[in-house]
Amino acid sequence: xxxxxxxxxxxxxxxxxxxxxxxxxxxxxxxxxxxxxxxxxxxxxxxxxxxxxxxxxxxxxxxxxxxxxxxxxxxxxxxxxxxxxxxxxxxxxxxxxxxxxxxxxxxxxxxxxxxxxxxxxxxxxxxxxxxxx
Amino acid sequence: xxxxxxxxxxxxxxxxxxxxxxxxxxxxxxxxxxxxxxxxxxxxxxxxxxxxxxxxxxxxxxxxxxxxxxxxxxxxxxxxxxxxxxxxxxxxxxxxxxxxxxxxxxxxxxxxxxxxxxxxxxxxxxxxxxxxxxxxxxxxxxxxxxxxxxxxxxxxxxxxxxxxxxxxxxxxxxxxxxxxxxxxxxxxxxxxxxxxxxxxxxxxxxxxxxxxxxxxxxxxxxxxxxxxxxxxxxxxxxxxxxxxxxxxxxxxxxxx
Numbered sequence: 001x002x003x004x005x006x007x008x009x010x011x012x013x014x015x016x017x018x019x020x021x022x023x024x025x026x027x028x029x030x031x032x033x034x035x036x037x038x039x040x041x042x043x044x045x046x047x048x049x050x051x052x053x054x055x056x057x058x059x060x061x062x063x064x065x066x067x068x069x070x071x072x073x074x075x076x077x078x079x080x081x082x083x084x085x086x087x088x089x090x091x092x093x094x095x096x097x098x099x100x101x102x103x104x105x106x107x108x109x110x111x112x113x114x115x116x117x118x119x120x121x122x123x124x125x126x127x128x129x130x131x132x133x
Numbered sequence: 134x135x136x137x138x139x140x141x142x143x144x145x146x147x148x149x150x151x152x153x154x155x156x157x158x159x160x161x162x163x164x165x166x167x168x169x170x171x172x173x174x175x176x177x178x179x180x181x182x183x184x185x186x187x188x189x190x191x192x193x194x195x196x197x198x199x200x201x202x203x204x205x206x207x208x209x210x211x212x213x214x215x216x217x218x219x220x221x222x223x224x225x226x227x228x229x230x231x232x233x234x235x236x237x238x239x240x241x242x243x244x245x246x247x248x249x250x251x252x253x254x255x256x257x258x259x260x261x262x263x264x265x266x267x268x269x270x271x272x273x274x275x276x277x278x279x280x281x282x283x284x285x286x287x288x289x290x291x292x293x294x295x296x297x298x299x300x301x302x303x304x305x306x307x308x309x310x311x312x313x314x315x316x317x318x319x320x321x322x323x324x325x326x327x328x329x330x331x332x333x334x335x336x337x338x339x340x341x342x343x344x345x346x347x348x349x350x351x352x353x354x355x356x357x358x359x360x361x362x363x364x365x366x367x368x369x370x371x372x373x374x375x376x377x378x379x380x381x382x383x384x385x386x387x388x389x
Contacts, residue, residue: 052286056387061288061330061351066279068301 005039006076007048009055009062010117013038016049019116023093024078024086024123047076067096067118075112075120083109086123095121142383145213145262152222152265155214155383156258161204171196171367172382173317173325175220175231176212177248177265179256183207190241190252194231195220195316197325199369211258213265218273218281220316222265228316276300277310284319285384289326290353293319327352328367329384331360335372336381345372 010016013031017038020026029046031038036051055062065072080086083101091097095113098120103109109125139160145153154174161183178191183205195217215222223245224231242249248264280296296319297304311319331352334343343351349360357372364372 052282055286059333059387061290061353062286063291063299064283064286066283066299069299 003045005046005048007050008065008076008117008119009050009052010065011052013049013051016115016117019093020047023090023095023113023115024121025089026078065117065119067114067116069118071114071118071120075122077122077124079124079126081125083111083123083125087111087113090121090123140380145258152215152219153213153262154216156212156262157214158211158258159209161206161208163206164204166201166203168199168201168369168376168379169196170199170329170379170382171233171325172214172329172384173197173315173322174217175215175223175316177215177223177261178210178212179251179261181209181254186254188252188254188256189238190245190248191238192223192236192241192244194224194228194234196233197317197321197367198233199367211256211261213258213261217322218277218314219271221271221314222268224316225271228314229312231316271314273314274310276302276307277314280307280311280319281315284323284326288330288352288387289323291323324363325367326384327354328363329381330387331363331372332368332375332381333387336375348372 008016013035017028017031017040020040021028026047027041029039029041036054037048039046039048052062052064063072078086087097087101090113095115096118098112098114099110101109101111101123106127108127111123113121113123115121139162140157141159142155142157144150145156173195175195176191176193178193180189180191182189184207220231221228236244242252245268247268248261251261251264277300279300280302283291283296283299291299293308294304297307300307302310308318311317311322315322331348331354334348334351335345336342345357345360349357352360354360354363361372364370368375370376
């Protein structure tokens with residue numbers, strides 16, 4: 001088994017893709033012509049967006065993401081060398097600020113926002129490679 | 134919603150879609166019976182008995198009980214199923230007392246005189262939609278609409294406290310909105326949605342059909358006994374005794 005995708009169910013797939021481009025500087029790999037599915041250009045393991053209605057069509061019951069509700073118990077983490085700039089850009093593009101950049105005891109700079117759908121997004125500096133002796 | 138051959142559903146016109154979820158019609162080719170499962174919605178129906186010179190207007194309150202229907206060849210119904218949050222459009226303040234209520238003929242026309250002109254042979258679904266649009270509008274709160282959406286998407290698995298937090302309203306306020314616009318408590322409505330999802334999980338709609346244990350678990354019942362109780366309450370049958378050829382109504386949040 002191999003990790004394939006992370007698929008986030010959202011109310012509006014094209015709007016979410018446009019938001020991720022503006023707020024996080026990611027670019028789209030493609031949006032399916034049905035507007036029910038899209039993938040971002042995030043390397044081998046794609047972040048993808050599926051429409052809530054696609055979850056319905058698959059027979060899934062989900063708790064829909066909702067900006068006003070508590071965030072779901074998971075997050076995606078985007079890594080950048082300039083966390084402060086990344087955080088400011090995200091908030092300027094309409095993300096709800098959750099935790100401004102702060103340096104952690106282990107040396108990583110970490111911040112949190114919530115995207116247009118209320119999903120938690122962590123913007124952090126890369127972790128130093130840990131050597132496993 | 135209901136019945137075997139001759140039953141059709143279609144999307145309402147864009148104008149009517151504000152109020153109407155589905156426009157349906159049923160024309161009985163032969164005498165028969167059908168089981169109508171509750172869907173928590175209100176319906177406006179025009180019924181034409183076989184060979185009749187007159188038609189009947191039928192107004193249905195939010196449905197929480199199954200009922201059996203017998204019909205003769207040539208009987209014909211056209212109906213509009215309202216969006217769940219539009220029940221007050223036909224029932225107004227009476228909605229809280231309209232659960233499972235059915236008004237027919239003169240009673241229905243006396244209740245909603247504006248729809249009386251629809252009681253004639255050959256009336257179309259589009260004409261009913263137009264008449265509906267002329268009724269005083271009753272705007273539903275966006276929070277109510279989002280809580281309905283969350284109820285559908287979650288298969289009825291969010292309780293009212295969770296729903297209220299989800300849309301940023303107090304539990305009390307949200308429950309009041311449900312009673313005033315849907316006519317049911319969020320709990321009763323969610324139980325109906327869960328029942329429909331469990332039905333689909335047990336049958337082959339979702340790929341193969343689950344075992345009763347697996348279906349009860351995924352639908353959100355504490356155990357098989359709870360699922361069986363819900364099936365008796367809303368369907369009148371046991372999970373092991375789903376009637377052959379039962380036609381499942383189109384429900385939001387579920388594959389057709």
